[in-house]
Amino acid sequence: MLTNAVIGDNGLRVAPGGLEVDIRLPWYRALPLSTVEIGEVRINGAVVKPAAMRLRVNGKDFRLEQLENQTDEVWFVLDSAYLQIDHPKPVHGAEYLVEVTLFLRPPYIPGLIMPSQGKKRLLAN
Amino acid sequence: MMANNGLQLGTTIFSLNNEYHSRRYSFEQLVTKVGELGLGPGLEIVGFSHIRGFPAVTDEFAERLRSLLDRHQLQASCLCINADAYIRRNQRMTDDESYTYHEAQIRAAAKLGFPVVRYQFLAGPEVIRRLAPLAEKLNVKLGLEIHAPERPDSRDVLAYREMYSKVNSPYLGFIPDMGASARAVPPSLLNWLRSDGIQEKFIQIALECWSLGGTREERAAEYRKREQAAGASEMDIRKMFMMFTMIGRMEPRGWIEIMPQVIHIHGKCYDFDENNHEVAIPYEELLPVFQKAGYKGFLSTEWEGQAFNNEDGFAKVQAHHALCKRILGKA
Numbered sequence: 001m002l003t004n005a006v007i008g009d010n011g012l013r014v015a016p017g018g019l020e021v022d023i024r025l026p027w028y029r030a031l032p033l034s035t036v037e038i039g040e041v042r043i044n045g046a047v048v049k050p051a052a053m054r055l056r057v058n059g060k061d062f063r064l065e066q067l068e069n070q071t072d073e074v075w076f077v078l079d080s081a082y083l084q085i086d087h088p089k090p091v092h093g094a095e096y097l098v099e100v101t102l103f104l105r106p107p108y109i110p111g112l113i114m115p116s117q118g119k120k121r122l123l124a125n
Numbered sequence: 126m127m128a129n130n131g132l133q134l135g136t137t138i139f140s141l142n143n144e145y146h147s148r149r150y151s152f153e154q155l156v157t158k159v160g161e162l163g164l165g166p167g168l169e170i171v172g173f174s175h176i177r178g179f180p181a182v183t184d185e186f187a188e189r190l191r192s193l194l195d196r197h198q199l200q201a202s203c204l205c206i207n208a209d210a211y212i213r214r215n216q217r218m219t220d221d222e223s224y225t226y227h228e229a230q231i232r233a234a235a236k237l238g239f240p241v242v243r244y245q246f247l248a249g250p251e252v253i254r255r256l257a258p259l260a261e262k263l264n265v266k267l268g269l270e271i272h273a274p275e276r277p278d279s280r281d282v283l284a285y286r287e288m289y290s291k292v293n294s295p296y297l298g299f300i301p302d303m304g305a306s307a308r309a310v311p312p313s314l315l316n317w318l319r320s321d322g323i324q325e326k327f328i329q330i331a332l333e334c335w336s337l338g339g340t341r342e343e344r345a346a347e348y349r350k351r352e353q354a355a356g357a358s359e360m361d362i363r364k365m366f367m368m369f370t371m372i373g374r375m376e377p378r379g380w381i382e383i384m385p386q387v388i389h390i391h392g393k394c395y396d397f398d399e400n401n402h403e404v405a406i407p408y409e410e411l412l413p414v415f416q417k418a419g420y421k422g423f424l425s426t427e428w429e430g431q432a433f434n435n436e437d438g439f440a441k442v443q444a445h446h447a448l449c450k451r452i453l454g455k456a
Contacts, residue, residue, distance in 0.1 A: 028142045029173035107209035
């Protein structure tokens with residue numbers, strides 16, 4: 001049951017200029033990044049603007065609007081990706097309510113847009 | 126080895142998705158435990174799940190898999206490959222691109238010693254026709270998975286059957302998925318819909334429609350009509366529609382017409398009752414159909430319940446093996 005497996009355990013840390021969330025691919029197999037879309041993200045209930053986020057996959061950073069064109073960059077099923085979120089004054093040890101929605105378009109199932117949502121209270125490491 | 130009747134059991138590691146995705150078991154640990162629990166001899170894997178970098182396969186991985194299989198007396202049965210036609214969201218792969226995409230995966234199967242690949246509808250009959258000589262050269266059979274809502278006599282399958290009859294190659298075949306021959310909707314799927322907050326009255330309407338006469342299209346249309354009349358939301362209607370796509374109602378004997386071309390079987394399963402019968406899929410009827418027709422090959426246990434709950438995948442595969450062995454007279 002992978003549809004809820006979006007946010008990794010202990011998946012929040014303070015990063016320069018913001019927060020970084022460990023996210024998992026909620027699918028059973030690797031997918032090209034072109035089939036992954038980051039939907040609504042909230043921190044403590046407040047919606048984060050897409051321009052304030054980047055996704056790090058395979059050690060490379062992508063703006064969210066760049067994902068659609070990443071046909072050769074593959075997110076392997078066991079790997080975490082890291083959603084970097086601009087956030088003023090992130091606090092070590094503080095608890096944050098993190099909500100992430102992902103949409104997957106499995107490239108072998110035309111027309112399917114599979115939503116997955118994660119919602120966790122996490123301590124920022 | 127269970128060579129007496131030609132139907133051999135096995136496991137697809139896909140059944141153990143939760144154990145794998147949660148990182149509780151590595152791929153090697155899953156294969157090891159499948160071997161230790163006697164859930165072979167066939168071992169099926171999913172290229173894009175279990176091999177980092179697939180369809181590229183390193184010599185090191187190939188050697189590691191070979192020694193794992195040897196150590197646990199398992200046999201490579203089937204490699205699942207994918208027809209990822211929409212890697213570009215809005216532009217389908219051309220046939221030439223699809224050919225190349227499949228070729229790499231079939232070469233991976235050959236390198237790993239898999240005698241069969243499972244391929245998908247989206248490949249298209251023309252691309253598969255072009256790949257037949259390669260399959261023959263590499264000694265890897267290409268099997269189209271026939272999964273609900275498809276069945277041997279549905280339009281898309283007939284297009285492949287027509288092409289197969291023209292090419293007439295033993296390297297082109299079919300992989301029936303037993304979920305196309307269910308007698309009921311699996312409880313695990315229903316419980317998942319309930320846990321998603323869908324009201325029982327809407328679920329009962331869906332179940333009534335699933336059991337109606339007529340074609341699947343007629344049942345689905347009636348389902349939509351009745352749910353809308355009862356006030357179900359569009360979202361709920363879409364979620365429950367899974368019953369009509371994932372769970373087929375074909376008579377077990379429906380597989381007979383393609384039997385000579387069956388090269389592998391997906392032993393789809395969900396839930397087991399107190400007597401260890403599969404609640405939704407009539408294995409007591411299905412297995413004898415294949416057995417009597419002289420099917421020779423593997424049946425991979427594929428526990429799909431992992432999509433709906435986090436129960437122990439190994440225990441479910443064990444239950445399915447016990448059921449199959451009892452039916453096949455091997456208990």
